[in-house]
Amino acid sequence: MSDARVITHDVVIVGAGLAGSWAAMVAAREGVTNIGVLSKVHPLRSHSGAAQGGIAAALGNVRPVAGTGEDGALEQVPAGAEPPDSIDLHFFDTVKGSDWLGDQDKIKVLVTDAIEVIYEYEHMGCVFSRTDDGRINQRRFGGHSAPRANFAADWTGHVLLHTIHEQCLKHGVKFYSEWQLLELLLEDGVARGVVAMDIVSGEIVTFHAKAVLFATGGYGRAWKITSNATANTGDGVAIAYRAGAPLMDMEFVQFHPTGIYKHGILMSEACRGEGGYLLNAAGERFMEKYAPSKMELAPRDLVSRSEQTEINEGRGVGDDKQGIYLDLRHLGKEKIMTRLPQVREIAMNFLGVDIVYELAKIQPTAHYSMGGIPTDVDGQVIADANETPIVGFYAAGECACVSVHGANRLGTNSLLEASVFGRRAGYAIARFIKGGAKLAPLPARAAAAAQRARLARLMSRHENGRNVPLKQLSETLKKTMTDHVGIFRSQESLETALATIHRLQGDFQHVRVMDTSRRYNTDVLAAVEVDHMLTFSELVALGALARRESRGAHARTDYPTRDDNAWLKHTLVRQSSDGTPELSYKDVTIDWEKCPPQARKY
């Protein structure tokens, strides 16, 4: 096997979650016939399928029963009644949730397109839960001031993913299932293709394309306690960065308040959306202290910080006192069985408790990556603060940073983001191809051979016997990120983290893997993933160290307040000519008349 094979497509899409699949389906539907979609796991195994709670859109199908308050019952909206929700309300909630760091022009697009995207899912056969009169059912979610999480029990992501994948098949999209991206071919501001490995055979292949879209998902695996699938190693962001693209707002990482104690696996926010309580060791509903009006349904950054504060002050539960109780017992069996069946199963499997009768132990868990590859509203990747396009390079979904989530994403807005911007990228790519885009020549250097050499080094015997085990290295990284680049950060913790990361980057040169075979070598690919994690973890810590304020999910104990004068701006980071990261900043788009920054209270 020479690794010399070149496969040519009009469009290469990397990632087959909601974002990549929407883009592929739309581009195909628009008449682009030559599309290849690469995914390192089978498309239906993509992490989008793990999403539980819901997908936001102000359909206004459901409203709170008058006079029952913040956690009262919901009812379907009678025909002819005043709509309880609106695009404007969704817009404002998202801006506020973002702690004013989201770009308001882009948020407008997100909440507006939301409506047609949800209906489109429904028309494509998605099986949603229904109201009595047959409309899509909706529930409450944190930070949203109306019930607008459209849901399918607590397997929403699963049904959305299967629906969009089926549509891709219907439109004849070609999938390369179990192919792993290794490199982006980007030269002179123009994308030319990618280098990837066929995991089954071990062959390294160059893909030549007019347009490349990254939809590779989030980077939550760099933390010890995480809700993310093992595939979420931030490959796309690290690879784009190394190819010369900038990354934006990498320091903003969301910690979800309810991960399974010690495992990190998610218990959906729908638990609180349906009325669950959080209790400390003393049995107190401590959210009273931190968010007296929204209580458990305050946004995630706030709830996770409140939990961590309770834990740090000694009111945690569990043998190491790092846990908190989630109480769902008062919801009753009927509601739990119909609305939270998957969550109940997860608690049984990992905690051995039945949430109908018992408390569940949870703890904050690394969950969502607000940062990523910067794009405009059509998925077009931008090179700088002036939004200069990188020709032929697109990104969408969690690996992208549009930015609609700013400093903190609201639950249910990310399935939406992946769908809305994946779809828009699909249209944009179709326009680009049909507008006569040409294949730019591949770079002269032998990229595939260089990737082979990189893997060969990891698989070789070490010259001087100094072999660093991969596991030891990755565990040190994850612990560092959890302890020092977690929910609370400070100059000291971030400097410690950076020093450790730099040391680990050096150690990585001595990593050798055990599996030396070609076929399905997940050992060597895991090492490549750790390499990616080392790359972006440094950027997360660096952005966090520079940002001397607290905003959304970025909480500095030494700079506890938001500083709009100095820090109402996006962080950009790119690799300088000597290989070190270089920070710069980009303005946030704000409608100063209609939606100027306000204090964020819940």
Place this chain on the structure above:
Amino acid sequence: MTNITVRIKRFNPDTDDKPRWQDYTVALDTEKTVLDALEEIKSEQDGSLTFRRSCRHAICGSCAMMVNRKNGLVCTKPLKEAVEEVGFFGAKNTVTIEPLPYLPVIKDLVVDQSVFWQQYEAVRPWVIPVENIPTKEFRMSQAEVDAMNRAETCIMCGACYSSCPVIAGNKSYIGPHALLKLFLRVMDPRDTEIEARLDQIANDNGAFRCHKVSNCIGACPKGLNPAQAISALGNMALRANKLSQARAERLKTLIAQVEASASE
């Protein structure tokens, strides 16, 4: 803490003539899953041990394999439970892990599911809706959703497929996973092709191939019942005419409801 033996069937077609068993020792602790044990072996003892996994909580369908001769997902199976089952070799404190049967092995616990996916595609798993799509949602009732019996939650892990004796002998049978998908589409009031689908169900490789051995029920990690769906499909195929008329009527009301709501 007790140590236990994890006995794994290994095979790399490039270097091995035939599959072989290899034993590993891991410490048993109550919080570990079988997947945790595999991860531990791979990262600490033998990096060449190969298996699939991703989500870690029974939703992505990657990690189906055979543990103690029974198909299931390893990510949610407690190691302790696996140890307490009577093992394949009858050996105490031993868990045996093998790849899903009836499929070619790519490496160790990773099987080639190409045929499985082709069968899934062959049933046209997508909904085929009416031409004139409404502006809002179709008014489908929760009862109609419930009648799908959660078929929409199938994670396509292949555990049922690889437990089916018909599949063992004959890959032209379209299989319990694809039939469950067909059931979902046949039950969906938005789907217009009930007639063609019932034809497919009634053909040689469809529902009537099922021998009602029902291994699939025990194998499904999501508690679904492919056998029941297949038998329901068989019955429906026999009443195909009536059902397609009923669907035509339902589609009329579905569209009328949407039109009415558009003028609300």
